[in-house]
Every structure is written in C-alpha cells, then in structure tokens.
Amino acid sequence: MNKNEIPYKIYLEENEIPTSWYNVRADMKNKPAPLIHPGTLQPLKFEDMQPIFCDELIRQELDNDTAYIPIPEEVLNFYKMYRPSPLTHAKFLEQALDTPAKIFYKFEGNNTSGSHKLNSAIAQAYYAKEQGLKGVTTETGAGQWGTALSMACAFFGLDLKVYMVKVSYEQKPFRREVMRTYGADVTPSPSMNTNIGRAINEQFPGTTGSLGCAISEAVEVAVSTPGYRYELGSVLNQVLLHQSIIGLETKAACDKYGIKPDIIIGCAGGGSNLGGLISPFMGEKLRGEADYRIIAIEPASCPSFTRGKFAYDFCDTGKVCPMAKMYTLGHDFIPSANHAGGLRYHGMSPILSQLYHDGLMEARAVEQTSVFEAAQLFARTEGILPAPESSHAIRGAIDEALKCKETGEEKTIILGLTGTGYFDLKAYEQYNNGTMSDYIPTDEDLAKGFATIPDVNL
Numbered sequence: 001m002n003k004n005e006i007p008y009k010i011y012l013e014e015n016e017i018p019t020s021w022y023n024v025r026a027d028m029k030n031k032p033a034p035l036i037h038p039g040t041l042q043p044l045k046f047e048d049m050q051p052i053f054c055d056e057l058i059r060q061e062l063d064n065d066t067a068y069i070p071i072p073e074e075v076l077n078f079y080k081m082y083r084p085s086p087l088t089h090a091k092f093l094e095q096a097l098d099t100p101a102k103i104f105y106k107f108e109g110n111n112t113s114g115s116h117k118l119n120s121a122i123a124q125a126y127y128a129k130e131q132g133l134k135g136v137t138t139e140t141g142a143g144q145w146g147t148a149l150s151m152a153c154a155f156f157g158l159d160l161k162v163y164m165v166k167v168s169y170e171q172k173p174f175r176r177e178v179m180r181t182y183g184a185d186v187t188p189s190p191s192m193n194t195n196i197g198r199a200i201n202e203q204f205p206g207t208t209g210s211l212g213c214a215i216s217e218a219v220e221v222a223v224s225t226p227g228y229r230y231e232l233g234s235v236l237n238q239v240l241l242h243q244s245i246i247g248l249e250t251k252a253a254c255d256k257y258g259i260k261p262d263i264i265i266g267c268a269g270g271g272s273n274l275g276g277l278i279s280p281f282m283g284e285k286l287r288g289e290a291d292y293r294i295i296a297i298e299p300a301s302c303p304s305f306t307r308g309k310f311a312y313d314f315c316d317t318g319k320v321c322p323m324a325k326m327y328t329l330g331h332d333f334i335p336s337a338n339h340a341g342g343l344r345y346h347g348m349s350p351i352l353s354q355l356y357h358d359g360l361m362e363a364r365a366v367e368q369t370s371v372f373e374a375a376q377l378f379a380r381t382e383g384i385l386p387a388p389e390s391s392h393a394i395r396g397a398i399d400e401a402l403k404c405k406e407t408g409e410e411k412t413i414i415l416g417l418t419g420t421g422y423f424d425l426k427a428y429e430q431y432n433n434g435t436m437s438d439y440i441p442t443d444e445d446l447a448k449g450f451a452t453i454p455d456v457n458l
C-alpha cells in the first residue's frame with residue numbers, strides 16, 4: 001500500500017480480538033531450557049512448583065507443545081475494556097525524520113496501569129480465583145506490575161500483598177496510592193514481616209531495598225500463607241504466552257490492511273512485551289513461512305543480551321526462586337540508576353534467550369540520553385508521552401528509519417510502545433534540565449556480576 005493511503009489508525013473491531021493465546025514454544029526446534037531446582041539441579045516438575053504458583057499457570061509454564069491455548073471468557077471480557085489496542089501509523093514521526101520507511105506502533109498504554117503488564121495480570125488473577133485461592137503476593141519495583149495486578153485482583157475479588165522496593169515506596173507515592181485505591185496491601189521491602197526481610201534489615205541497616213529482595217519476600221509470604229500463591233510479571237514462559245495477545249492483534253491488523261513488516265522492534269527488560277509482540281511473526285519465521293528482522297533494545301547500563309552470558313542463574317538475589325537458563329549479568333549485578341526501572345533486570349526470558357542464542361533475533365544496547373531524545377521527538381510528533389522503557393524501542397525504530405533515509409529503502413518497521421510515562425516525570429525533568437547522565441558498565445563491573453553466576457553445566 002502507498003504510504004499516503006494507509007490510515008493513521010489501523011483498526012481492529014472488538015470481535016477481531018484473538019480468542020486464543022499463541023505459544024511460540026510449540027514451533028521452536030530448540031526449546032527453552034527448563035527451570036531447575038537450585039539444590040538438586042533437576043528440572044522442576046509440576047509438584048515442585050505447586051507451593052509457589054497457581055496450578056493452571058504451572059501447566060502453561062511447562063507446556064512446550066500446545067500452539068494455541070484458549071483465552072478464558074472472563075479474561076477476554078476484561079480485555080475488551082481496553083483492547084484491541086491501537087496500531088498506529090506514525091505518519092508525523094516519519095515526516096519529522098524525512099524517511100522513506102513506514103513506522104507503526106502498537107500502543108499498550110491505554111489502561112489505568114499504563115502498560116502492557118495488565119495483559120498477563122488479568123490472566124494470572126483469573127487462574128488464582130478459579131483455583132479458589134484467597135489471594136496472591138508479588139513484588140514491584142517502579143510499580144507498573146504492582147498496579148496492573150492490583151487492578152486485576154480488584155476485578156476478581158482477590159487479596160493482593162505487594163512488596164514494593166523501599167526506595168520506590170518512598171519516592172514514588174503516586175503508584176503506591178493507585179495500588180491502594182484498587183485494594184492492594186503495599187509493604188515497603190525489606191520489611192520486618194518476613195525472615196528474609198528481617199535478615200536483610202539486620203545485615204544492611206537502612207537499606208532501601210532491591211527487586212531481588214522484594215521477590216524473595218513475596219515468595220516467602222506466598223509459600224507460608226494458606227490460600228496464597230505468588231505471581232510474577234515478566235520473564236516466565238506463561239507471561240510471554242499471555243502477552244502474545246499483543247502480537248496476535250498486531251498480525252491481525254497487518255493482515256487486514258495488507259501491511260508486511262520487515263523489522264519488528266521492542267524494548268527488553270525481562271522480555272515479556274517483546275516476546276508477546278513477536279510471537280506470531282517468530283512462529284512464521286520458525287516454520288519457514290516468512291522472514292523478519294527482530295530487534296531487542298536494551299539499556300546500555302543493563303546489557304543482558306549484548307554483553308551477558310547464556311547460563312543457568314538465579315532469578316532473584318535471595319536465591320529462593322528456581323534457576324533459569326538465560327542471558328544474565330549475574331543475580332548480584334546491580335545496574336546503575338537508569339530511569340527505565342522496568343529494564344533493570346539482570347536476566348532475560350528463557351524463550352527469548354534461546355531464540356537469540358539460535359540467531360533468530362538481534363539485540364542492541366542504547367544509552368539513556370539518546371533514549372530520552374527519541375522520547376521527546378515522539379511526544380512532540382505523535383502526541384503520546386512514552387514510558388522510558390518504551391522509548392528504547394522508539395530509539396531503535398528511529399535508528400532503523402534513519403538508515404532507510406540513507407539507503408532510500410522503504411522498509412516497514414513495527415515497534416512495541418509498551419506504556420505511558422506520566423509516573424516518570426522526574427526522569428523527564430532531569431533530561432529537560434540537561435542533568436541526565438549515561439553510565440555504561442566497564443568490563444570489570446560486569447566481571448563482578450558474572451562471578452556470581454553459579455557453575456552449572458547442563
């Protein structure tokens with residue numbers, strides 16, 4: 001289709017929302033490595049995970065074979081409150097860049113939680129309710145996942161205990177109050193309610209916490225409270241499965257309007273939005289039906305793909321969680337204070353790690369100030385104030401579009417715009433004041449993190 005003929009919004013109707021999730025593992029020749037028990041190093045079986053996760057979610061976690069898994073009607077009905085999410089032709093951004101490339105963005109910030117995380121939160125809350133549980137626990141850093149799960153638990157009448165990294169609890173009162181408004185019980189982590197929290201407080205008096213510690217606390221509470229389980233917002237296979245709704249809608253909209261992407265770009269923290277966005281396209285690639293360039297964009301300050309190691313590592317600092325084989329910087333790696341809180345994770349989804357290892361996708365690391373430069377241009381041209389995480393994908397797409405300007409190629413680029421940046425205005429303030437800095441870890445910094453990766457050769 002000629003560029004000028006493509007409408008600004010690529011609409012799907014409500015009845016065109018996909019009714020099954022797509023499980024890309026079914027089409028992977030090399031399956032992602034299983035989660036293993038840190039003590040026995042054996043792959044975790046259903047029973048091993050039962051104290052931690054809901055039964056149906058464990059089945060989804062372990063299912064490498066079923067390509068399509070029906071979305072429960074209750075979840076589909078909730079999706080209809082904010083889906084289908086728009087796929088938009090970024091005409092004004094293209095004009096500003098003066099590029100022959102076509103750029104489209106799939107916007108997941110159209111709900112109160114402000115990000116794609118609600119797509120999995122509502123599914124996870126549903127399965128907890130179905131199982132007759134009383135409540136669930138989770139951790140949250142900057143607060144996007146905690147907010148999404150609060151909304152989901154309120155909808156299904158489940159209790160939710162959120163362990164929020166103390167520094168965010170104190171510095172980001174707005175997200176905390178959104179969560180409390182939806183009924184969540186929010187505790188700053190490390191707390192004095194758990195063995196791990198008390199131990200950490202004793203060892204490091206005055207600590208402001210970390211995500212790894214908050215995960216350990218949330219898991220401890222879930223395992224020791226009757227009628228509770230723990231839920232996680234990224235990294236896991238089940239989360240990528242739920243997020244496939246992003247990619248399936250994108251594919252349906254592309255097919256409806258005759259758009260064929262050459263390049264698909266997303267930001268990568270734990271890998272859930274990117275994994276979801278690319279899943280049906282990756283499926284075609286794996287089955288040999290089509291080819292796409294797929295690019296993960298990560299912060300240069302936390303470069304799991306581009307500088308990490310592909311190895312079994314712990315998912316949390318407290319080492320209470322199973323181990324996953326993934327690209328990792330080491331579970332003790334503490335990235336510098338990048339503003340894209342959702343991208344500051346030491347590891348990466350095992351599915352995406354395997355796909356990257358097999359050469360089926362690319363990755364690039366970008367620096368913070370160049371990300372905010374892209375965010376500002378996007379806000380001024382397309383109107384949406386993007387989340388810092390999402391702006392990594394915008395940076396990647398702009399770079400590809402500028403290459404097209406040099407070569408004159410009319411490539412079609414789709415980028416995943418995961419959320420809005422209204423809770424990140426402190427970061428925008430620094431950028432606007434010219435006081436934002438870039439930090440790229442040295443090889444020595446990374447070596448310290450790598451030294452914490454356990455020596456497991458499987």
Ligand SMILES: *Cc1c(COP(=O)(O)O)cnc(C)c1O
Nearest residue numbers: 234269270271272273342389419
């Ligand atoms: C959490 C988050 C991310 C990163 O998480 P993934 O699991 O890698 O998708 C990206 N963007 C936003 C807005 C987020 O909240």
